[in-house]
Amino acid sequence: MISRLLRTIMLSVAVTLLTLAGLAAQQAGGTLNLIVQPEPPTVNVGVNRLGPTTYVGNKIYESLLTYSADLRPLPRLAQSWSISDDGLVYTFNLRHDVKWHDGQPFTAKDVVFSFQKFLPALQARSRLNLAEVKDIATPDDHTVVFTLKAPYPAFIYVHNTAVLPAHLYEGVSDFRTAEANSKFIGTGPFKFAEWKKGSFIHLVRNPDYWDAGKPHLNDIFFHVIPDANSRAVAFETGQVDVLRAGDVENFDITRLAGLDGVQLTEAGWEFLQPVGYIHLNNRHKPLDDARVRQAIAHAIDRQFIIDTIFGGFGHETNGPLSRQSRFKDTSVETKYEFDPAKANALLDEVGLKPDANGVRFELQFVPLPYGELWQREAEYIREALSPVGIKVNIVATDVPGWFKRLTTFDYDLAENFVYTTPDPAIGISYAYTTLEGDNAGTTGGNVHGYSNPAVDKLLADAAHENDFDKRKALYSQAQKIISADVPLVWTHDIVFPTLYRTKVRDLITTGLGTDENFADVWLAK
């Protein structure tokens, strides 16, 4: 009897100690030093959805949901939600204890204002989301009910967009120039403190955060360091704790990962699912012939691009979807082996004879002006296409020039990479759907001018199909056709590694990676 009591006591003491140890392990306090590259125009994620803006802004502003690494929706400002069986009604139950950084309570009004008014006014993508909605109702202050026009399963994946404070925009007509945009009032774990343009952005702990006990950090500094070498030095000398993809070039990553107390992870891109590709302008001759496009695909050694240019980071891909997509179906994809002989044969078959210099035709190639690696890839493509008689002229541009050329079909070949996202309906559909009119809108759109009525129908049907298995079948059919048509060459399923000092703990906890709100991040002493 006594021994049992003793055992119980000892056990509970042990459990308590373990719990305490567990709590103590997550040390509170400390400053996290990060890099934001390039310096964003704003950190208001409602105004701008550029990578750097999202990186900083997501610590200040929050969304209804976030998404796990296996792409389950997770509660954030919505603590629970339900979807009707017919896939038409989405009900979100909001948290009751959330306050804006200026002390005002967060309510359903803020959600409706953001979804219906603010975001569509500034972001075309939000307009597309709103177009799927028939009605938004708020039965009470903490419930929002979206009724859709038709089933649209992708709808659960559009709620990583910011919710903005409606009370700051009362009486404002032009949201683009509203003064409240630069007040940076959110509900997130960190509050905006100071922005020294050209130097740093400083965020401090929100003591009134709804998730009690979080965040663990006292403050975060985002350093602005424009030169890639200087960023590597800042990490090497311990002045910053984390390097994200793009902060340093891939060829520097392996070296930095080998430093003492440094770790590398490929996690955190499960939501965005980036894929790299070479646009082929399907509207230009001879690229309008599928055999020519196939020949180009056969002439490029895509494994070389992954291994040599991107430092071994990346995976083979033969279709529009990322390996991380639930709808990826490699069994239906046509695989284009590196085979210059086959490429030559295909071009002969089309009747494109080489001239005295061995040139069949010339193409203008517009590289992606996002750093050295893309430049090198462009140079490789030029070399790779030369043996099959295609002369490539590289046309260097800056970002606006690149954008302009792509959206006006003023190119033959162009580099790009896109975020294919968890759902093809919001990620890749508009890149393969026949254009109405002549303007593709953005470089992520159908700037290759691909048009196939069968694909159009499959993508539209799949987007509005409520049954997952039927959807999957529809997307498989679409992938089969698209990969056979090769409207573009998918170069690699991108891996964006993150480097961090081991003292930084719980850095990546969801599918959004370092774009998360960092409420969970803590520093080991």
Place this chain on the structure above:
Amino acid sequence: MDRLGFLTGRAARAVLILFGVIVLNFVLLRLAPGDAASVLAGDQGAADPAFVAELRHDLGLDRSVPEQLWIYTKSLARLDFGQSYRDQRPVIDIIAERLPATLLLTVTAFGFALAAGITLGSIAARHAGTLLDTVLTGISVMFFAMPLFWTGLMAILLFSVWLNWLPSYGMQTVGEGGSDLSLVGDVAVHLILPALTLGLFYMAIYMRVTRASVLDVLDRDFVRTARAKGLRPGLIWRQHVLRNALLPIITFASLQAGQLIGGSILIETVFAWPGVGRLAFDALMQRDYNLLLAIFFITSAIVVVINLVADFLYVAADPRIELGA
């Protein structure tokens, strides 16, 4: 010509030059493919054509270039530089934040380059043909030939990474408060590497010019006469040699003042120095026309003023030169 007449004449010429700068830059910028609307639309990741057209209309980019230029010049006449497309703030505020950093960097670098260049150049000339001369000339060739960013990176590698003496980037230690005095010290420490890197390049030029100029003057008759008169060498050096040798250096320095701001773009990038050079580069990349034009305007104005000052310095150095000549 009297000083007032000279000054008004120069001022009128300066205004004309600045107007030329505005028109030329305005037209050149509009010739580049792509505009702010396409950059802003690109920022959003997805945009429909109507959205881009709406943006373009909001920004006034759908008007003709002469019309846009007319609107711009009108507002400029009211000293209104307009709003930044990206920042949604008056460009003058943005520039006011960043200009002091650039001025601090370039003035320090300029001062260092002049002082060190003239000193080392004089020493080299005095010891022309000796080993010392060869070494000094070699150093100047090295700093002149090395690209600025390379010198900067090597300096970072040596002083920040290996020796850990000096900070590698930024204008101040981030996240550390403190008194005003410690802030001054902090900025000064951060200033050393970028100012040296920028200064060394120009120092090399002044060294070469000074050396050549001093050697040239040393051969002149009046120096020989002074020597024959038995004047003390120090006096000959100060009154006869250096004073005359200074003229080409002033010419060079006034021309270089403009380039210094251009050179600072590289330095500001490598050392993450929050100056106006980087701001201009970013503005160009983002087609933030108003911001870019205002930066051009203000830096051009600075260069014009420096040249005006140089004109006066000629007279101070050599009273024989007439104003307005």
